[in-house]
Amino acid sequence: MLQVGQLVGERFRVLRTLGQGGMGTVYVAEQLGLGRHVALKVMHPHIARAPGFSERFQREAQVLARLRHPGSVEVYDYGLDSGFLYLAMELVSGETVESLLLREGAQPVPRAVDLTVQVLEVLEAAHVLGIIHRDLKPANLFLDNHEGRERVKVLDFGLAALGGELNVRLTQEGMAVGTPGFMSPEQMRGLPLDGRSDLYSVGCVLYELLTGVPPFPVAVSAEAAVAHLYRPVPPLREMRPALSIPQSLEATVMKALEKLPELRPADAAAMRQELLAVLDEPLGPAAPKKRGEGKKTERGLGLARHEVPVPKPVAGGLPVGVVASREGSTETTLVMSLSACGFQARVVSPEGPLGELGALLFVADGRESLAHARALASRPGAPPVLLCGPADDWELVTGALEGGLFDFVPLPLDSLDLTRKVSRAQKSKR
Template structure:
């Protein structure tokens, strides 16, 4: 008798970042049948039908539990349940506001918490809106993220909002957005005041089918890896690393990258009770590591995987894994191997070792990936230095212009301020390897 597949669980089918457990019905066996890649699923039809039926039962229980938990009081600082206490017993945060009914969302011109005057709307999502605001005390503009009041008493949502504030504020790195303030406004909602970034998402800088020049891509990747290395040193795993969560801005003719949105982050040290449990599937499908799809425990290597997917897209202009449905994406990330960048018809000649690094970052098994971003940085610096040496040798030998993948001849307007960066990265990698 054929054994059932072990790589897909009911938790995997039940939930992705955009599909809560209360809406699992969108996944059906017809979705699975339409999967165009990976092992044949027809022999396992009964197993998958059982999983889907079990998922619907679990989702009903989960929805009831979430409804009951929506009124549970949560400390906005540490994210722990506090019952009916007036102050958090864990960190002393005042809790008098908890349990009040939903308030109205603020409007442009309003002053939030007596300190932040709302100037314009920057964006909105399913849980929060982001405003440009003038901080009266600081005398500068900030980005004010306001949680929709209807989520104010929802335990997990508030805990994740607090998690974003806590995780981001402790990183303190030039490639990570700065957090200035977090709290509960008297008007009746949670808010998060952050550095206002005048730039655009990295996702908007890559044209379909046309990647960035390798030299520019490497400079971008070094900045992303540097910010994430600092996060990992502090025990913070992003879990939603993607081009949409990286802002690019020009400063003095140079490009600076900033990591944003740590709302799905996991703090692996001194964290207390987790916000998400093993079995939860959380992230953005195109960038989720296989262990995330399977609802397994994740560590820094899940971010390394997402970093590899980002690097592949930056260099080729397309994602390494396709799929039109969630099930197809799941199958691709669990079973398919991407076309190596060195063999990709749309990718120019790359510096030696770059394609291999990207493919290792996207290894299916976490043990086969670089163990942390410090190792990624070391390898990127070696690739860059080797390419510089090769280009210098070509120039001395009079062999014409360096190839398209050259790193040393990038114009200043797409450069990166490298003053002190190389020595700092070397220090970082020495610490990680010690």
């Protein structure tokens, strides 16, 4: 860490430490000559030494300096000094949305929507420049007062955007670029990102503004990652039963939180327009549920039913095969669950022909099941293989994603999640 009084880049004198994050430490520094205070973000040395990072840092810093929006933090300068990569940025005052939520809890609908609209305005400007934030969360949204109006400032564009190409490598080293409770599924998988990844994070923030809790309020990072990858988002009224919001607002939130990017709003402008339309609607009481509606569980199947319509399987789709690493009642239960969702399903032998199947579900029994499932997936003419196992077995989950399997189906089964994934597998086989 830098010492108080240390000079960086021959023009920034360190005054005090402001905070520390995954990619660097933030200091309050004085810019000599101008006498202004700045936020000086200095990359951790092991990140700065990563191959190619220095060149990418300077290239991206130039792009970030072009991001001029009232809701973004202005970049003043950047450079390399004695092995330290630094970024000098506007120093803001006020409080974070995270502090607001801790103090007040869930926010009124108009305020929650207004704050989110302001964030989306900043993202519109950033995405035009090709800048993806990658770490949007309440702690990175700052509130200040500008001409009598509450204004949102989006922080940490620099650290988040600059970490993009290193995301997968840093994660493998145990240092994730991003926050699991707010990261999109594709970001957790290390896939290429576009602006719709940020929209997923915005959806998480808006969800917490409306309910007082994030979509998946779990403390363990691995559990949060599993939830965002595989579990349906709980309806807003399930988290806050007395919540009264327009149905169109709930629809926009749930759309932003879709697991697949193509099902989310097309871009920040589209999501912003949807939310602005919500502000024009009258706020009435929540529609009462009809008798018998809600979430039910079919005994013996562990199969959850949701208020949202379950997508129908592909008409005329090929049958789905079920294989278990150890014979037992699990295969029969899974076949019954698939049948309840509208699929043709049957238990098959792993040694038999698989080419006539549209998808194959392999029920795991321990980590050694991964090798067996991968062997089936590598057979000529094999259908897409989905591994089925406990949602809290993080090594099994990541092993499935990294091992060339089509997808992971967590237990206990969820009807909507099961239908979506098997339908996608059937379509890919066709």
